[in-house]
Structures are given as structure tokens and as C-alpha cells.
Amino acid sequence: MREQNFCFPEQQRACLTITPSLYDRRALDCTAPLPLLTSLMHLSLMTSTSQRVREALSVDGGLERLTHILETTSRSDNRDRRSAWRWILAYHCLVNVGVRSSEHIRARVERSGGVRVIIPWAANLVTTRLRRATNPAHSPASMDEDDAQDAATVASTVRRQQEFAAAAAAAATAVFTANEPPFREEDILLALQLLAYLSKHPRIRDRLHVDYPVNVFTLVERFCARHHSNTIQLWAGVVMRNGCRKDDTRGGLRRCAYLHCGHWETTPHEFAKCRRCRKAKYCSKQCQSRAWSDGHRYWCVARQSTAAGATGMMAMATAATTVTATIATTMTAATNTAT
Template sequence: MASLREIMREPNFSFPNQNRAAICITSSIYDRRALDCTDYVPIINTLTNLAYLTGSTPTIREFITKDGGLERLVTILKNTKVNDKKNGLKWTLAFQCVVNIGVRGTEHIRKRVVQAGMIPVIVNVLESFFTVLKSVSDENERKRLLWRVEAAQQNSQPMPQAHAIEGNARSIPMENGEARPQHQFFYREDDILHSLQLLAYLSKYPSLRSSFHTDSGSNVFAIVEKFTHRTMHPLEIQYWAGVIMRNACRKDDTRKGIRQCAYTGCGKWETKPREFAKCRRCRKAKYCSKQCQSKAWNEGHRWWCIEK
């Protein structure tokens, strides 16, 4: 019986007779070269098996951070547009691989996930949810979209990989003055959940928290805080978003134990430990002033403030 590698071949449209056998990762064999495959069927098989391996085998998670495989996965995520079923499946499998590596990996491996450029990918997933809602001016349409999210959750069914919204989205300018794409997309609920889970594990480390803003150009914690809203998101998403926000309040042992003001619009740091006042309710968030505490409460802290 012919092997999987002999059956699948990468097409060479210039020289059909020179089609080469496709190298694939199987459930028992890891080969970094398989991630460079350009044909759809072999790369889907590779990513399917790699998702299993990264979730079950620590040595594979270690290898892939050393041989360029992690960077290749992130490149696939950045270059694959989830606007059809095929690309959506490819993106989802590659994303699951990176999430497995980051969530189940060691501190060193999690640092490599950030170094490979995963933060901007996560930010894009999270921002897309609110970009779509913002682009829809009609209030009834916005409620209908949120209802779709809720219905998919209640039926235990994933949302469509990409849900296109036309109309007002095409006329909204981006921050840099360029026009937005004609279509905006909802990522699946699972993609949002996995993004938050990965951020929760990465945000445990002060050195990685400091790279959140520099790597993505966005206020990561301000975006995450929106997912703590109790009337808008399911409990599991609220929970992981809350974990991230509490991680943001941790002291930085690399800076003599000081903390940052928990108001995401401030960013001020203590000049010495225990300088800022803690929230009396949760005892996690610390603020440089009453003004920052008041703004933080109104903008989202009330959703993840849990009484200690």
C-alpha cells in the first residue's frame, strides 16, 4: 500500500511531469519541511496532525520553536485570509497549533511564541469582533449579530469561520487614513476564546506583558477588558478576559516589585512598591489617582472586579 507521502504530490504547473512528492507531518512523524508545502490537501493533513502533536507531545513543542516551524505557522496565520471555507480551515488548524504550543509550553516556549509575532494575530482576532459591530450603524442589525453569537453558543455550534458584513463597513476609514476592506469578518467564538486563553498564559510574565503594546501597536488590555462585559459575552470568555486583566495588575519583579496603574488609559508606573492604592473590593487593581479609578470603573473594571 502506497504511503501518504507517495499519494499526495505538490503540483508543478510549469512542468507537470516534475510534480514532487509532498512531505507531510503524520501523527507519528514530525518533519519541519512539511510546513513549507504549497498544496492544499497535504498542508491540511500536516496541520491536522501537527495540532494533535503540539497538544500531546512536549518534545514537538520544543522542536518547533527551534527549527523555524513556529515562525512558519505565524506566517500562515498572517497571510491566510479567512474569507472562504478552505482558507478558514487552514487558518483554524494553524491557529490551534500555536495555541497548543503557547498554552501547554514552558515559560521559554511562551516567550518564543511572542517573539514569533503572535500578539498582532491575536489582536486582529479580538478587534475584528468589535470592528464588525461598530461598522453596523443599525441598532437592530447589531442586536441580530449578537443574537447569532448567543444562539451559536447555546446550540454548542461554532460560528461560521467568516461572516461577511457589507454596507457601512466599506465606508469607515482606518486610523491611518486608508479605507477599510469592503468586508469585515467575525472569527469563530472558539478563536476568540483560544486567543484569550493564550493571552492569559502569556500575560503571567512581566517581560511579555511589556511587549504587548510594542508588538501590536494597540492597547491589548483595553481590548481584552471589553470581553469582560457580563451582558455581552458568554461566561467562559468573561472568565479568561478577567484572568488577563488581573494578570495586568501583577507586580513587576524585574522592576523591584512596582505595579502599573490599572486604568488602561493611563499607563503610569509606581516609583516605589505599594505607592498606588488598591481597589478595596477586589484588592487586585491599583490606581495612581481617584480620577483613574473612577474612569477605570466606568470603562470596564466593574465587570471583572470580584470581591476578595
């Protein structure tokens, strides 16, 4: 069988591509690199503005195709810059669908592998941080104050994190290779935004806890540490607070906020809330103490007044605007590269 690029030079028929006004699922199956790059560039804009296109991607196999592109495209091929652009544009398309859609479509994003492609490099970042913190060659005197505090914290809780580190390393090496370049801050921010919207829904939230080699919330909690930028800390905190939401499908019950516990309430309001943030609930004082030392102190925000809450919402809106501007810049650069 011929490849599905729909290119017939003998008959002067060009490859199918997605245009700003026409979405065609067959264009994503194109094997020619330049038409595929053009289609992804237009699709990234369409997924940010058109609900109909996002719905079409959720039912015609487009999400699975985007996931396949992310899993099979290398970002480290210095001989072909278009490969990195394909990865970035496909990533933006997937995030747009997950962030701007309904619960049903977000569930499709998760089931199609949208979270699976995030875990390898997120786990790689976490395990790298753990190795640096526990490596005697890295003296705390050579680090700044926040790094030294983080290193001491990780060292004090390394026994409880052995299983997590092993699972994270397995997840990282499953797809991630040593030749991959470090991910940009924009990539991390988009991943956290996607997880923030996915974790709003109870059914998806349960799968984030148990359906992956490592608990997704355990990975996200590491991005709440102070050595990350304020915007990353903000969105990572949103994901963690979503993880503490009550489950309406279980009658309003909550899960213990200690990620290595996972016990559920048997009756509403059975667990005690954190007195500071009033978001996390724990089944025992031991779980609360361990969760605090593992990372809850980073995303535990004291309950704010109405004015302070409005300021926080404005900060999140500014961060979202910044990411939108970054995507627009990326699309412009991709256009220049393609031409």
C-alpha cells in the first residue's frame, strides 16, 4: 500500500494540507515534512479559536495522531529544525484542545495519551533534581539558599521517596533519551496548565493518581518548589489544590492529601483540613506531617481575603496571556522556517 501523503506528481496533485479556513483530518497523515509542518501550524491556530475543530479532533482520531507525532518526533535532530517545530506545534495543538474544551473532550485527551507524553520528561527533570540533591559532590555551600533548603528536604525524606524515584526513572527512560535537549520553561508551563484543567474533573483526577507508572501529582508537587519561576509555582499549586477537591461522584468525599496514603473518607468531613490553606485534608497527623515535609509547604497558601483572591486571579490571567503570546511567537517563527 502506498503511504497516505496523497501526493501524485505525475498527475500534478499536491499534498493535502490544513488551511486557516479548512480542517481536513487526512492532512495529519501526510508523510512529507513540510506539508505536515504547515498543517500543524494552521491547526494550532484553529484549535485555539474553533470549538468545532476541537470536537472534530476528539472523534476522528486526530488526538491519537497528535500524540503519535509527539512520541515519534525528535527534538534533538540538529540537522532538521523542522522536526523540533513539528513537536512544538503538535504539543500546542494538544494543549489547546485540553485547555479550551469540555470535560468529555478533556477525558479524550487524557485517554489518547496526552498525559503519557508529558510524564517522561517531567519525571526526568525530577529525578535529575533528586540526584543532584543527594550527590555528595554537590555541596550545599555552592548552592543558593533555596537550593540548599530543597536539598536538605529531599535528603531527609529520601527513604519515603525510593519507590517514587524508581518509578519516575522508569517513566523517564521509557521514552526520554539522553540526546533530548532540556525542555523550555514554556513547555513546562503548558504541561502544568493542561494538567490543571484535566485535574478539575473527578474521573480524570482518579486516573492521574493510579493509571500511570508514577503518581502525576507527585511529579507536579516538585514544580511547587521555590527554585522554579513564580508562574510555574502558581500553576503547579493550582494542580495540587485541584487534587484535594471533593469527589461529587462519591458523594462529596475527599482523598487524603498525602500522596503516598490515598485513603478516602467514609463519611463527609471525616478528615481534618489544613488550618492554613483549608484545602488539603488528612486522615491523620502523621500523614499531615509527612506531606508537609514532602512538599505541601510549597503550595500551602494561607486563606486570602476577597481582594487578595482577585489579585491572584489577575496574576493567573496575566500568565495565561503570556503563554498565548508565546504560542503566537512560535507560530510566526514556524511560518518563517517553513517558507
